[in-house]
Amino acid sequence: MMNLLGKQGAPRILSCAAACLLALTLGACSSIPVPNFPGVYKIPIAQGNIITQEMIDQLEPGMTRRQVIYVMGTPLVRDPYNQDRWDYVFNYQPGGEERGQERISLHFENDALTRFEGDFEPAEGAAWYSVSQDTAEASDTDAS
Template identity: 50%
Template sequence: MTALLAGCSGVSMPDFSMPKLPNVHKFDIQQGNVITQDMIDQLRPGMTKSQVRFVMGTPLISDTFNEDRWDYYYSLSPSNGEEVRERMAIFFENDQLVGFRGDFIPTAVNIDTTE
């Protein structure tokens, strides 16, 4: 039996992989919530969960054990380019926005101090 198995070890499987075919269209794969800088700039401390949901959309991940954290994730795998991944975690206390962290930072707000 051992000799039979040893004889099979030299046999290799044929390569069934498909060669790249020219002019074959590949689709871009988009997953999650699109996150834009404009959306992040609209977030303000003290906003309610419903206000944040209006600005950001429904979170991709809503943890049942931690209802005060919402996670947003977006990925784009273009057929001919580099993959894009963006993440945001939003934190609440007493149903009010207290902070967030991720791949975006808020744009500085211009404050008129001439008055």
């Protein structure tokens, strides 16, 4: 009987199979984190509305929607079912480091800003600071 692979056919098939197996194995390892090489620049990634403490401090109770847009910019998310709530979200990842997120939700009644909630607190001297202090004192009085 004649050998169809020839004298060196079996080693050639084994080496091809080993190369294919190695390629598949390396392709499956794409979830392994890539090591940080010194001197390689990774760009910072920012998405959404930039939110700063200065912007929050400029917000005042009773501001109209247009005034809020002037201070904060157009909201990233406007709920189609609740037009009285605007959400501002800012995602950032500085140069391959840990990803962070800041958010704030503004609530309106009759086209006037009534409250906000999220990752920021009003600073001393801001218009909302006295409102938040009054609310905290009222809740302390109610609890007594």
